[in-house]
Amino acid sequence: MMNDISSLFPAPRQWYASWIWLGESQPNIEKLFRSRFEVPKETVARLYVTADTRYRVYLDGERLGDGPPASFPHLTYYDCYSVTLTSGWHVLAASVHFIGQNSGSRGGFLAELIDEDGNVLTATNESWLACEGRAWEIASYNFSMNHFSPYQEIFDARRMPVAWNTLDGSEEGWRQAEVITGRNGNAVPQTGPWSCLVPRDIPFLREQHLVAEKIYATGEITDLAARKRPNDLSIPLSAALAPLKYATIQHAEGFCGDDGDILMQCSTQHFDHVFDGVYCPAVILDFGRIVTGRIALDVTGPAGAQLSFGYAERLIDGHFNIAIEGSFADSYILKDGGQTWQTRAWRAFRYLRIQLRECFEPLRIHRLEVIEEQYPFVEKGRFQSSDEELQKIWEISRATLQLCAKEGLYDTPWRETAQWLGDVAAVTVPGIHTCYADLQITGKFFRQSGLTSQPTGLLSNLSNVLRTERFLGSIPDYSLWWLMGLMEHYRFSGDARWLHEFYPEAVRIIRTHRNWMTEEGLLCNVPFWMFIDWAPVDRRGFSAAYNAIFAGALKTFCEWAEHVNDSYWLNIAQSMLHRLQEAFVPMFFNEEKGVLVDAVTGQGPSATVSEHTQAAALLWDLV
Incomplete structure (x- = not known):
């Protein structure tokens, strides 16, 4: 043994x-x-x-x-x-x-x-x-919503x-x-x-080199000072483009192939001390799909010239604007002569805006490519349908899973890049099991998140590390989804060791919820933020949807406790589940409407009825 x-x-x-x-x-x-x-x-x-x-x-x-x-x-x-x-x-x-x-x-x-x-x-x-x-600017702009690489990179090669x-x-x-x-x-x-x-405990990411599919736009902007956020590159990178008149871009199509040799230069008319303003050239590249990768640059130019890069998943009314959504941008300041450079962190984008400033001599970009980084999934899952729309939904879903899997499993590769506990356990992991049958990245998620138990008895909302101390913002249903997800991972993989390793965490989650169970046998006034969904589901008092989710977690926990031969907590969980099942319909069913109401408070039944409540009750056999 x-x-x-x-x-x-x-x-x-x-x-x-x-x-x-x-x-x-x-x-x-x-x-x-x-x-x-x-x-x-x-x-x-x-x-x-x-x-x-x-x-x-x-x-x-x-x-x-x-x-x-x-x-x-x-x-x-x-x-x-x-x-x-x-x-x-x-x-x-x-x-x-x-x-x-x-x-x-x-x-x-x-x-x-x-x-x-x-x-x-x-x-x-x-x-x-x-x-x-x-060479790296410490005081670069921090897009604080991001949990992976929130700082814009400003690199001065000199x-x-x-x-x-x-x-x-x-x-x-x-x-x-x-x-x-x-x-x-x-x-x-x-x-x-x-x-x-x-x-x-996962393989290294797979890399492939890409160039843009097409040029979306070229143009120029006036070089203005961003006085309110002077260190935020997204402000000038979001300025509206005017047609090229004073600045220079030649052979822009080189961005889309191997020949390169694109020439860019800022306007020089201001050197006569009469002409008003400096104009900076800009190019917007379209990669045809969302990619996740690092910029790799091969360029020759004068010292002090600054190439800035803005990243957008989408255009807003046809315009490139990252200042109002996700301020993802990087910048490279040249030393003199020929040089190569790579950004230090991958970014997610379809549209890449390249903007030049402080360059009054010709600058030549010999090659600009994206080194795309992907988790090395093997496509094991198959789905075939005569319904073209359904087939497209499958392909979109599989591609989205690929985009959201790197060295963690993220809610999005763009804005937050966060390994959210509930999102991943309830949605991402089942999708990966279906499309790719990969057990390494899903197993890593359950192990990593299982080690974040907090004083509340719940798990951390996030487990990709940049912030670890915010337990007061716990989302309790996320811990329930983790509990159910780990058991589902065991059913899929047959690897039982993590059921034993993380059983204490599962007990803490159930014990914490027991503190919120009333004499009616239902959870009431659960503290913290019950997420359920972004929809306006009534969560006050006795929440029907949340009690249904908890019933699902109790069912799973009973199976778990039986697996590890813990009769003590098995009896407790079975008793809690039985009481909840007996009390659920009498508490929430509205006979006049023939549906379950979302909540019951001290003022009586809620006027709100949602699909979430009905679906959750059906899923976990409460009606």
């Missing part, structure tokens, strides 16, 4: 590295790290790496990857890369972005490179060098150390990295706040 447990829950790996950082952990700050090391003979090595919040790691100047999957400090994922090394000297380097929206964490970087014989080639400690990532991630890079101005120690002075990887390190 002990051997079986060890195989299911293996001991954590032994680390030789320590967490490192440099200076303060301000929100939206970037740090650079590097280590030179010698390899005595050709070898295949493994790189173990993680960071708070995101890293981009390089070996000898070549990008290995980005990570880790978004995670809480108390459950931090790490990644593993296999690399082949020749004998001689090498450089391992990383840029680390600390987003800083979680009050319980701080910036940190952890990495070690182990050869095939088990020797440590390099590991983060005081021997590593570090410097501030001054401030980046030359060849910083290669052997040729100068180490002048670099400082000794600071080792982060725990309360007792220990420097092991389990140093707080990162108390538990776990290996990535």
Whole structure:
């Protein structure tokens, strides 16, 4: 039996590295790290790496990857890369972005490179060098509704150390990295706040390179100061376009192919000190569908020229406007000459607006592409119908699931990019089971969200980490959907270990709801926000829809308790379910209308009747 447990829950790996950082952990700050090391003979090595919040790691100047999957400090994922090394000297380097929206964490970087014989080639400690990532603007605009990458990236290539991630890079101005120690002075990887390190349990994202399908529009804008939100790139990127008259765009069709060589330049007439204003060229590209990816740019131009990128899922009345919905934008300020650049975070968009300012000499874009990132689903589910509209609904649904699956499962890849507990458990996971039968990403969701139990007895609304402390905003029905969803995941996968692992969380959810059950046998005046749906379902007093959802959760919990042989809580849950079933129809059925009312309050039955209440009662056999 002990051997079986060890195989299911293996001991954590032994680390030789320590967490490192440099200076303060301000929100939206970037740090650079590097280590030179010698390899005595050709070898295949493994790189173990993680960071708070995101890293981009390089070996000898070549990008290995980005990570880790978004995670809480108390459950931090790490990644593993296999690399082949020749004998001689090498450089391992990383840029680390600390987003800083979680009050319980701080910036940190952890990495070690182990050869095939088990020797440590390099590991983060005081021997590593570090410097501030001054190329990134700290005070960039924060679109606070987003939970994945809320800051606009403003990158000034003139401030980046030359060849910083290669052997040729100068180490002048670099400082000794600071080792982060725990309360007792220990420097092991389990140093707080990162108390538990776990290996990535999903595959790396799949990448493909895309160019725009067509040019939607070209034009120019007057270069004006946005005085109210001067650091928000979305304001000038949402300005209405006028026809090109003073600014220059040549060979714009190059954005849609491999030949590139697009020429752009701002107006220069103002140099006569008579002409009024500076005009900036802009192009809006249409990718034909919503994509999720990073911008990759190959450009030649003068130092100080600024290319800004705005991202929109849709146009508003035919116009590109991101200032009133999702202010997603990034900007690249050129150094002199030829250069390449990639944005640090993927964005979701169909329309990409490219705008140039502070450029009074020709700038040539040799290639602009999107590196699309997708979860590597395999299309196992099939649906075939003679009804064309129904077939299209299937295709749309499957494509939406693909867009919302990255290193987490998101309500949307665009505005919030949040792993909402109820949305994913009730809608996304069943869809993935149907379309893709993928158990890794769905299992990750249930495990990650199951470890967010809060003082309320409920689970956190979110489990992709940027905010962990907001338990007062709990949505109680989301915890019920998680409970039902995990059992459904077991039925689909046959993997029972998580039923045992998270049974205490299920008990807490039921116990918390028991506190709200009245002598009538129904839940009443449930605190917090009962979501149910965005529709105006009456939730006051005794809520019919919520009681029906709870009946479904009780049924599931009884099956769960029976599976783990817990007769104590099984008897309690069965009693609660029986009382609820007996009281439901007498409380909510309106004989005159022949329907269930949404709620009953101290003033009597609600005048509101909804589809939600009728459907929930039918689904869980209450009528």
